[in-house]
Amino acid sequence: MTSAGTPELDPVDEHLLRLLSEGATLEVAARRAGLAERTARRRLRSLADAVGVDTTMQLVVHFVRAGVI
Numbered sequence: 001m002t003s004a005g006t007p008e009l010d011p012v013d014e015h016l017l018r019l020l021s022e023g024a025t026l027e028v029a030a031r032r033a034g035l036a037e038r039t040a041r042r043r044l045r046s047l048a049d050a051v052g053v054d055t056t057m058q059l060v061v062h063f064v065r066a067g068v069i
Helices: 011-019 026-032 036-052 058-064
Strands: none
Touching: 011 026, 011 036, 011 058, 026 036, 036 058
């Protein structure tokens, strides 16, 4: 874990979140990260549960504010 309970991101998750933060749709971000959309959703849900947020947007904001992406 990094500061404030933020888990370390693996490179694929970081890339996925960075693409989403830049405005890519989940479908496009998943494809560019080399993941199936369903796999991307599962990875994001796991991260959201780990940091205690409910939506993908909240997850992206969390990691942007933490300075991770």
